Amino acid sequence: MGWTLLILLVVLTVVHGNPTVMVRTGSGPTVGFDQHPNSVPLGEDIQTTTEVVEEVMTTGVLNPSHYPARRAATVVQHYLNTRYGSPYRWIFLSTVHSGSAEVGVEVEDQHTLGSVSGQCSAELFFPGGEGQSAPQVQASCEGLHQSNTTAQEEAFYQQHRASNNLVSGNNIPDSYGHMEPSMKPFWQLGGVASSFIMLRESNESTLYNMAQVANFTQLETEKDQLRFNYHVLLHEMISQEIIHWKLLVTWSPEQGVQVLQTELQPKCHHCEAPPNTTN
């Protein structure tokens, strides 16, 4: 059966001004998964005169309007969050602009409430075969550190490291998309921590986002790391499933976000809790 390879050279650029990205397929065996518009077998009578499919087949360029580019870029986003994310830095892709190959990375900066940009180039490799393996990503970025979140992170860290006032929260955001401002860093931390799982679970047929932090509880600080139990809801776009995970998360400004334990929660059809349940 061999390996299903999808090698992309994804150059992620910035949201500010005019993004200028190229997305190219690398060399290697033809993409194997059968939903891909590229993989129309030669024998089939296609009569395609549309620019959409033609463009992909003749130039070999991965159309950023098409889903493979989006899925790949999202995996890179998850990877970047595991590397650079914090309660004050939750990295998101900007949307892909139609018609030209543009993918941007948007970094949220808590104070300025704007987006700061960085330029990343990444290589992404989806291993196939037996045994679900996490995608392999190599990326290097410039400019991500422009967004200086150090002061906020340090203040947050100092505020919460003493164990006499452990924080917890649930339903972040709530059903109406609302959250208390004090909860926002915990939401973002949940998103970054979720990225570890989302990265690990991703393949060519998935697209993950964190849907909600069901709840989190701060535990005693250990080895200078803030520690939390998180229960997060992930949304997988292709199956449309909501997947529950519990995580043990640590963070400090120096060590960044670490996920020590993950536990998939069973898909339970009967145990639907009312929206405001605290677990």
Add this chain to the structure above:
Amino acid sequence: MMKGLLVLTVLFVAIFGKETFEGDKVLRITAKNEVQLTLLKDLAEMEHLQLDVWMEPIDLSTPVDIRVPFTSLQTVKAFLETEDIPYSVMIMDLQVMLDEEKEQRLSAARATEPRTTDDYNYTNYHNGDEIYSFQDMLVAENPKLVSKIVIGQSYEGRPLNVLKFSTGGTNRRGIWINTGIHSREWITQASGTWFAKKIVTDYGHDATLTAILDNMDIFLEIVTNPDGYNYSHKTNRMWRKTRKPNPGSSCVGTDPNRNWDAGFGTAGSSGNPCDQTYRGPKAHSESEVKSIVDFVKSHGNLKAFIDIHSYSQRLMYPYGYTATPCNDQRELHDLARKAITGLASLYGTSFRYGSVMTTIYRASGISIDWSYNQGIKYSYTFELRDTGRYGFILPANQIIPTAKEAWLALMAIMEHTKDNTN
């Protein structure tokens, strides 16, 4: 009710720093003679009893109402009985009564929410009942322009309401728009509500919209999956499907956007009732879907069919069930480009566009594939904001910007439909 109101009024005046009235009773005492009346006045003045006189001892014909704190009850009752002064208990437990009053007031306040579509709050999410009230208000306020058609019932018996916007004619060309077929996509029902108001506001004022409505009718189903919507408010915010049980399974619901008769049962939907993309036992098994199918077929003159979802910021045309491009791909693609360019002009929000298959994933049994195969050329599906940060739980303060920008895209599609069909 009146008595309650009086009690409340009196109470507001009478309260001094007391937190709770648990166990307190209000006694109505009827003095039989002057001697007893004097005794009552003395009683009322005994400070340690902390009696709270509501109706003063004046004369023999008027009863005396006194709130007796729980701690003084035994003493007061003993006194009244010893002196043979008749009394009755007017209020058994004041705190209980206050709690009930409060609850009544709150629910009265809730029930008297917006009286007109002008004081309806478009900047927040509303439940199904509130949206249905909105619809009725809109019709009442615009009887010449708007009417409500009930096209069927949901599994749990809720009406499936469609607003018809029409300036007359007989079976004019029509545009169909629905929101909320997937109940957790709350931004869509909220946007649909905003669209409804926008239409009545702009008719007669915006030239393009006026021209559209002078020639065509618009049909808008805001809560396409009311059972799911109710469930997403009360029980599970992330509920997507209908609420019809599946025989032989503990899992409830069918994905109403995999239930249409277009590539039904093929790859791009699930045969497992426990899955979010479960297609259902057969095409059009869900009344929420069948009702639209029946309506569309009996109307016979719809020229556009727009099914609105969230999230991921896309505008898509058929097909989802096959990679074979639809016959009108070129035109639909160009119109989509025009529509999302208009959309982006407002806030810079960027939408991708293309066929369902190439843009998002293979999906079978979807609404717009069916409507397109019925001959409704301008079949589009939207995925509104955002791209994943908030996902389904989009903050309410984004409702109006989202609706406004989407409206620009809708207008482009509707105008093109008007100009290119007959």
